[in-house]
Amino acid sequence: MKRLVILGGGESGVGTALLGKQKGYEVFVSDKNGISKKYKEVLLNNEIDFEENQHTESKILSADVVMKSPGIPDKVALILQLKENSIPVISEIEFAAQFTAATIVGITGSNGKTTTTLLLHHILKNAGLNVGVAGNIGDSFAQQVAEQSYESYVLELSSFQLDGIESFNSHIAILTNITPDHLDRYEYDFNKYIDSKFRITKNQTATDYLIYDADDDAINNWLKENKTSAKLVPFSLEKELEYGAYIKDNNIIININKDKINMPLSTLSVKGKHNTKNAMAATMAAQLLKARKQVIIESLEDFEGAEHRLENVAKVRGVEYINDSKATNVNATYYALECMDKTTIWIVGGVDKGNDYNDLLPLVREKVKAIVCLGVDNDKIKNTFGYVVDIIVETAGAEEAVKVSQKLAESGEAVLLSPACASFDLFENYEDRGRQFKNAVRNL
Structure with a gap:
C-alpha cells in the first residue's frame, strides 16, 4: 500500500486525503498549525490519521508521495529534505x-x-x-x-x-x-x-x-x-x-x-x-x-460577477461603497481605479508582496481625493502618494476605515476598498477582509 502524506490540513489537504483514502492509499495529514474544527471532523469521520501543530519528520519522510498545500513555499527545510530523499512533492491538482x-x-x-x-x-x-x-x-x-x-x-x-x-x-x-x-x-x-x-x-x-x-x-x-x-x-x-x-x-x-x-x-x-x-x-x-x-x-x-471583486455594497447618504477586497496586487487595483467614474476615497494596504505603486500615480492623481490605509505598515503607501493626495489617514481595522471614509466622503462620491495587498496582517484572508468591510458599511 502506497503512503500518501499531506502537508496542510485545509481545503486542498483534506480533499486530497478523502480521494487518497478512496483510492487505497495509506493517508497521513500533517499541519504545522492547528486544523480547523470543520476539517478535523471530516478527518475523524473518515478515520484518516493526522497531526496538528507539528510536523513529525519520521512520519513524513516515510512517504511514497507528498501533496503539499499551495501555501507552503518550496524553500522550507522539510520540502528540501523530501526532495533530497527523492520523494515526489506534488500539488492537489x-x-x-x-x-x-x-x-x-x-x-x-x-x-x-x-x-x-x-x-x-x-x-x-x-x-x-x-x-x-x-x-x-x-x-x-x-x-x-x-x-x-x-x-x-x-x-x-x-x-x-x-x-x-x-x-x-x-x-x-x-x-x-x-x-x-x-x-x-x-x-x-x-x-x-x-x-x-x-x-x-x-x-x-x-x-x-x-x-x-x-x-x-x-x-x-x-x-x-x-x-x-x-x-x-x-x-x-x-x-x-x-x-x-x-x-x-x-x-x-x-x-x-x-x-x-x-x-x-x-x-x-x-x-x-x-x-x-x-x-x-x-x-x-x-x-x-x-x-x-x-x-x-x-x-x-x-452573469453576476465574483464576490469581493468590484462588488457594489450599498449607497449610504449618496455615497457608493465598493468592495474590491480581492484586489491583492497593484494590477488588480489599477483595474478598479480605472473603472471609477466618481471622486474616490480609496482604502488600501495590507501585507506588501514587493509592490511598486508608481503605475497607479496617474489614476490616483485624477480620481482619488483621500487615502485610508488599512495595514500594519503603510510607509510605502505614504511615501508614494503623499505628494499627490492631500489626505492620508491610517486605520487599524475595517470598521475604523469605513467610519473614517464616511467622514471624508461627500454625496456623489465613492468609497473603494481595493487594497493592492495580501490581507494576513489584520484579517484571515481577503474574503474575511471583504466581509468585515461590508458589515461595517451596513452598520453605518
Whole structure:
C-alpha cells in the first residue's frame, strides 16, 4: 500500500486525503498549525490519521508521495529534505487529475482568474454541460473527483498549484495576464513567476488550446522565446485579429470557428476593460467546448460577477461603497481605479508582496481625493502618494476605515476598498477582509 502524506490540513489537504483514502492509499495529514474544527471532523469521520501543530519528520519522510498545500513555499527545510530523499512533492491538482477522465479547462493569470472561471462555469452550466468548478474556488478539486462524476471541470489555478504539477494537463488553458505578484515566493525574479504561470501549457499537445491576452508583453515575450504545442487562441482590445477575439466599433468579435460571434460591448453584465477580456477568454473556451452561440450571449448578459471583486455594497447618504477586497496586487487595483467614474476615497494596504505603486500615480492623481490605509505598515503607501493626495489617514481595522471614509466622503462620491495587498496582517484572508468591510458599511 502506497503512503500518501499531506502537508496542510485545509481545503486542498483534506480533499486530497478523502480521494487518497478512496483510492487505497495509506493517508497521513500533517499541519504545522492547528486544523480547523470543520476539517478535523471530516478527518475523524473518515478515520484518516493526522497531526496538528507539528510536523513529525519520521512520519513524513516515510512517504511514497507528498501533496503539499499551495501555501507552503518550496524553500522550507522539510520540502528540501523530501526532495533530497527523492520523494515526489506534488500539488492537489496533480494528484487528483490522474483519477478523472473529465475535460479540464485550466485558468491562470495574475488577475481575472476568478471572474473568468465563474463566468465560464456559468456559460457551460447554462449550455447543459455536466461541469464542476474548483481550484481556488469552492470545494477542492480532489474532493469533487472523489465524490462527483462531472464530465468537465473549470479550474482556477494559482502559480503555486502549477509549481506542483508533473503530468497534469488542461485541454483548454487560459492565461488572463501576467503582472508582478507573489514575487516574495519567486526570489523577486519576475521571469521565474512568468515561467511558473506558463507551466499550464507544459503538457499540452497539438489537439489542446492556449487562450491568452495578446496585449500582454510578458506573455508575448515568453511565446516568442519558448515553444508550446498547443493551438494559440489570442484575444486583444488593441488590435484586430484574423483568428481570436477583438473589438471593432464597440462590438466584441469572436472569430475562431464557423459560428462567428458579434456582440455589443454594452450587453456585458460586468463592466471595465479587464472584464471585457475575461468575457472574451470565457466565450472562446465555451465555443471550443461546443456551447451554442445564443446560450453564450445570454449568459454574458446575466452573469453576476465574483464576490469581493468590484462588488457594489450599498449607497449610504449618496455615497457608493465598493468592495474590491480581492484586489491583492497593484494590477488588480489599477483595474478598479480605472473603472471609477466618481471622486474616490480609496482604502488600501495590507501585507506588501514587493509592490511598486508608481503605475497607479496617474489614476490616483485624477480620481482619488483621500487615502485610508488599512495595514500594519503603510510607509510605502505614504511615501508614494503623499505628494499627490492631500489626505492620508491610517486605520487599524475595517470598521475604523469605513467610519473614517464616511467622514471624508461627500454625496456623489465613492468609497473603494481595493487594497493592492495580501490581507494576513489584520484579517484571515481577503474574503474575511471583504466581509468585515461590508458589515461595517451596513452598520453605518
